[in-house]
Amino acid sequence: MKGPLCANIKTLTVRFRQSHLPHLTPILQRRHITTSLQTKSNLTAVPLMAPAMTTSTMETRILKVKVDASNIQVLGHWKDSENGTNNLDTWEVPTTSANQNEDILSPLREAAHHLRATDIPVAFPTETVYGLGADATRSAAVKGIYAAKGRPSDNPLIVHVCDLSMLRSFISSPSQSSETQENDPIPEIYHPLITRFWPGPLTILLPNPSPSRLAPEVTAGLPTFGCRMPASALARSLIKLANAPLAAPSANASTKPSPTAAQHVLDDLAGRIALILDGGSCSVGVESTVVDGLCSPPVVLRPGGVSLEEIRSVPGWEGVEKAYKDQAEVGSKTAPRAPGMKYKHYSPKARVVLYEAEGGREQVPGADVREAVEAVGEKEGRKGKTVAVIRTGRWPVAGGLRSQGLDGAAAAKDSEDVAEIGFVVREGKWLDEDDTTVLARLLEIDLGNDVKGVAHGLFAALRELDRRGADVIFVEGVSDGDDIAAAVMNRLRKAASDIRI
Ligand code: TXA
Ligand code: MG
DSSP states (O other): OOSOOOTTOOEEEEEEEGGGHHHHHHHHHHTTOEEOOEEETTEEEEEEEOGGGHHHHOOOEEEEOOOOTTTGGGGOEEOOOTTSOOOSOOEEOOOSTTOSOHHHHHHHHHHHHHHHHOSSOEEEOOSSSOEEEEETTOHHHHHHHHHHHTOOTTSOOEEEOSSHHHHHHHHSOTTOOSSOSTTOSSOGGGHHHHHHHOSSSEEEEEEOOSSOSSOHHHHTTOSEEEEEOOSOHHHHHHHHHHTSOEEOOBSSOTTSOOOOSHHHHHHHHTTTOSEEEEOOSOSSOSOOEEEEOSSSSOEEEEOOSSOHHHHHTSTTOTTOEEOSOOHHHHOOSSOOOOTTOSOOOSOOSSEEEEEOGGGOOSSOOHHHHHHHHHHSOOOTTOOSOEEEEEEOSSSOGGGGOOEEOOOHHHHHTSOHHHHHHTOOEEEEEEEOTTSSSEEEEEEEEEOOSOHHHHHHHHHHHHHHHHHTTOSEEEEEOOOOSSSTHHHHHHHHHHHOSEEEO
16 A cells, blocks of 8 residues: 555555565554454455544553563573673573574564554563553654553653663763773762662663753653663563663553553553553562652652662662652641542542551541441442452451451452462451441452562552442551652552541
């Protein structure tokens, strides 16, 4: 087919040999034309959708990457420095011809090809959350992220690199040699931090060179950009194969909890992206810590997978300060936050009521639950209301509410996916004082008292309770010392409609 496609044509059906499809699809997608297939003998009918219809009509495929702890090394390896130590300089991925494990790597090669050939982002797992990646050097590709997420392009994006040579290659001025320490374009302050925490859940702010190879949409007009090298070998190999740094926000629809499993991405972005790489559930479960070492003293802009105490233990970072709101600022003892008076973020559909650990509550107050349930409007076509409780260590079963049916048998029928995410959902009934009258359906999740486990399961728990129809979720907060607990509470406070002491 030659010549421009008429702008008024919304759907056009063309027939061609099926074997030509892999070559044709990237060309069509570059022009924001989506395809849907109907196979008839060896000919394929393809209705071509005009750009206005692109986002809701695309077929979204999940490509499973068959790796686990036992075979993760097939994804790639570090090229050792001369003295045999890993200097994070070069991450290598086996070439096609020499490789016995093409079945494992082929989804990555397909996704990398898609990233190079189209402007539609690819969702991929990292150790923190799933990201929605696009070539950070191409404006059209980065714009594709904003289109898929449905968010305005006023937020800077994190640039993900596979190794230090990739990072140096786009921040060095042409006269600099990336080999010599004196000319290292990575500011000195970050060297010990990189040695200690990369690859891993830490994002550093770097000066954006001028002129820059990064698309302007990545930095949202700021003179700096955020960068991280993920601990996930799958993510690094994808970046390496794409042969470009990937700009990637979390792969959720705007305002929703971040995705920690491929299914979460599908729930939010089906029809809006073409590919999701499935590498299982994310080990950390909350996003990276964002630090700025370009100011004095250096600051933590967002708490995340690396804790403040860990950062403080690194030379040059002893005096790092918090530049985010924590309990001292948001957990006012006098006034609970008014529902709806906040910018929604990380939020499930259900209303979230959060109890600060500082209040020392031993259980969810029954009066609060009654009040919240009464405030929930009757839903069309549904009888009764659903209350959910998320426990993190102190609260007893059902948060102390009188209950029936929250037994192990209900837990046993939960899917393998839920087992991988690390918790089970128990389902029963909330009973009145008489122990017989049913007040509401009751769901409960126990995330355990280990903060890392709470972080790992948090977003999945909020999503799972939404999926099961929770109207209100009561959450037992954790004490936000300097641990990853700060990240957990930071996300929960943003998700909550009510914060109570
Ligand atoms: O763990 C993560 O960081 C995940 C995975 C996918 O890597 N990504 C992620 O991206 O959380 P996003 O877009 O959801 O969050 C990016 C954060 C925002 O808080 C943004 O304000 C901050 O990084 N950020 C990025 N560039 C910045 C800059 N130049 N200055 C200040 N903040 C920046
Ligand atoms: Mg996000």
